[in-house]
Amino acid sequence: MSISVSAPTAASDKAPSQFAWLARRFIRNRAALFGLVIVGLFVILAVFAPLIAPFDPIKTNWSMIRKAPSALHWFGTDELGRDVLSRVIYGARASLMAGVVSVLIAFTIGVPIGIVSGYIGGIFDTVVMRIIDAFLAIPFLIMAIALAAFLGPSLTNAMIAIGISSAPIFARLARGQTLVIKVEEYIEAAYSLGVRPMTILVKYIFVNAFPPLLVQSTLAIATAIIAEAALAFLGLGQQPPDASWGSMLNAGRSSLSLAPWMSIYPGIAIFLTVLGFNLLGDGLHDALDPKD
């Protein structure tokens, strides 16, 4: 998703007032606020899981397998008699972590490459962008599956695989922003004042490219959460007995007609979280977009 740039601000002293202005714009956007609330709720669930979850998520109870939702087990029990609600609550940890960590990885790899490439320009930029284009041409999920299979199934490896696979998008976006920013007058001015290139890259270009990158990050978290669920669904994510929403869907699949609640609730959890991040990303985008 490409984002049009807001007017770049070089002076950092303007930041607080601009932030307040953005915050006001953001809060007026009810959908975005709703997204923030959803994400916040799931973060609370993840952080306070031990306090909120009614049962131990890995405690099996073999006399209670595949019981339908009831007053005791609101979301029913799974094939080993574990409480699905508790597993969904604990699963928020794996999913949120997967979303945030893999985007951090993608950001850390992609953004420096993009900024440096855009800044240097010329043949170097052309070559780097060809490589980025090539990476972008390979379907994201196929890349992630192959990488996750290579690294071995675990939550950490799934995050690394998703992070690496989504890095090219960040490089592309950061480079595009850099191209726009580097011809701005204040960059020229900084140059003539003898500011070191490293400082220009970090303090001027990165800082000004950050808002659209933040929007992209928020949306990428949504994508990454789905990707983690997909990998776990294929058996390449969180390992038993710990739960992630994707691995719960994988386990629930063989009991689909027998215990549909094993598949329904983790899916709803994924859907809501991803929706939250998408609403949030959209809201940020609108708040930062000067067009309206």
Add this chain to the structure above:
Amino acid sequence: MFGFLVQRVLAAIPTLFIISLIVFSLQQLLPGDPALVIGGGEASPEMLAQIREQYGFNDPFLVQYWHWITNVMQGDFGVSFRTREEIGPMLAAKIPVTLTLATAAMLVSLVIGIPAGILAAIWRGRGWDHAVTVAALSGISIPNFWLGIMMILLFAVHLGWLPASGYVSFFDDPIQSIRTLIMPAIVLGAGLAAAMMRHTRSAMLTVMRQDYVRTARAKGVAEKTVILKHAFLNAQIPIITLATLQFGTLLAGAVLTEQVFSIPGVGKMVVDAVFNREYQAVQAVTLLSGAAFVLMSLLADVLYFVANPKLRTKTL
């Protein structure tokens, strides 16, 4: 026009080359010793050595790459370790399956996305607009494999209306073919329909702010004509571009859809190949989908060029 095309095609060549390098490196990445997979659990050390020799696993990376790429150029993608079938024809049999699925999904997304987007743009800020926007975001946020499971649960297991899985060629049995395609097409098309709707809405909004639309309105042209003739005709350019570009994404999305519905397409082939360590099949599929993406971008450029009268007259 011709010069533009040549330029774009030439630019695609280095990209394709780099894709092939990346794709080939995947072999190095995949874990497990391919010789062990080929030899099976009981293979003796001598047999493993022989397998490594036979398949050239001992050669340096570039030598292996050279062998592979020259074979690929001649249409030889290698032989499956597991079934001893040739990968080229196997893939050729699967491409129409995935294309059928992707086309059906594209249809679903166009039929839902474009009208919804136009209506949302017309009634901007009103109830319908909000409803469509929420629906679109939901469409993007729903994990499509889960949507697939839920649809199987409802329409196949509970109601028994549709077959739970499988693929029937349209030429063998058109009715059965459509019945098996309905759920996967909706599942795969849902996300794209949402993207399409959002894109149509914003493209329409942009166009409707333009002077010629305002002029047409001022001249008293009927609103329907304004919307369909003036606004949509111009808004379709970015929509076409998106649709073409998204076709590649559909192929990737097919990976999970095919897995859920047991559809024997390219996506299912690549997942099975990853798990069976069928390196050559993984390479073939990845290379092909990369190439398809490049081709689609090229096509999008061309369409953009053709559909945009202003651009055309400028260069001609």
Add this chain to the structure above:
Amino acid sequence: MKRTTSYLRSAALIGVLAASFGSVANAADLRFALADDPDALDTKSNRAQTGLTVLTVMCDRLMWTDSKLTILPGLAKSWSWSDDGKELTLDLIEGAKFQDGTPFDAEAVKINIERNKEKGSQRADDISTVASVEAVSPTKVLIKVSEPSAQLLSKLADRVGIVFSPTVIKELGDNLGRAPVCVGPYKFVERVAQDRIVLEKDANYYDAAKYAFDKVTFRIIPDDAVRLANLQSGELDLMEKLDPSNAATVAEDKNLQIIPMTVLNNQTVVLNLNREGPMKDPKVREALEMALDRQAIVDVAFAGQYQAGNQFVAPDSPFYNADFPIPARDPEKAKALIAEAGLQEPVPLKILVPNRPLSVRVGEMMQAMGTNAGFAITLDVVDFATTLKLTDEGNFESWGPIGPQFANDLDTVAYPVLHSTGGRNLSRYKSPEMDKLLEATRTATDPAKRMELFKEASALAVKDRPVLYLYHQKPLFVATSKLKGFHATGDGFVKLDGMTID
């Protein structure tokens, strides 16, 4: 409101219409769903069970086994051993033809057995004792063995017994599996990888009258729930590998029947004895056994459909050593044994678990059982290819549930796992006593003597615990209730003679 109702009504109508368009099965066809995509349809390279499922429907074998593992005649109508047990003469049936018209004769049998002995053949170990094969006459084959071989007949009743057309062998070589041609009731038509394999009746087959179906279509549907859903909706006639937890639901369905199959197999936890760590100590291995409740595994993970066990054969087998029944779970004893071994609780143990839902379920149960019996078990769920690498390198502590899926002879479930040179001895178990016993079973041509030897080997395995036997699978088939005459070979493969659908 009114509008909503009419929408609902029309939606329902569309549904009914759609349902009525369901394909009508030709009564003369069989649609059989497999859980896995078969590997090569060639005995020389075949390793997976599903490949043999297809080949068994297609091809005759030189011999067959029944459920009691008695050897029955097939393409070899009779056979005889020389007095020293080193020469086996086969008398072949006359007048049979391969599906491509090539006549079936002793020369073809010779070519096939020799092909299975070639370097790179997955069958080489099966017939390692075969020294030479001679076509004495068109209907007589003489097989010479280097030493008396008790299991050779069982091997001729297994994959080695499938005979492919020499014409096709010459033509396709190692790629024979792309279009196999053998002597048998159904010939190969087409294969779409990961989707289906189509066979059609061979009119030239000598016993064609016994086969009711004109066409057999194998559909490959890996997802358990989807496979069952397709059978329930009438898209299929027969499926393999029902998830046992669905057995109760299926049993209530009047349109379906469940057919459990008794096959010689076992599932185990393999303990790596070659690795420094607690599992080297026999006391800790015993403690682990005390921690496990096999019946609970069978009841919870497999809805009671499989059979708990503690030896390489099931408790109801005549080869089972009744002196060593399944021990009851005893967490206190497990803890005591750990203390005796001088270890601290909890003893850490990492189990490699195959990446399949039912295997993971068993792994998670073992993990839970270990928790209050002095063990801290972690699971490492890996796919098949990675498992091969790790176990081949000896880079694992324990692995399971895993084990031979099917066999028509005890040798297959005992020797490769327990003999120090066995191909599946991944625990690296080395016991001269066990080696001697197992070698003796291979040359013991007297069945009673052989049975005694196997019972002794069983007792020794129970005592040494290189692997812990957990349970025996009883693969569940489900068919439409209209299907009649279902039966299978001794090693658990469906045969279609006499099978009909009303």
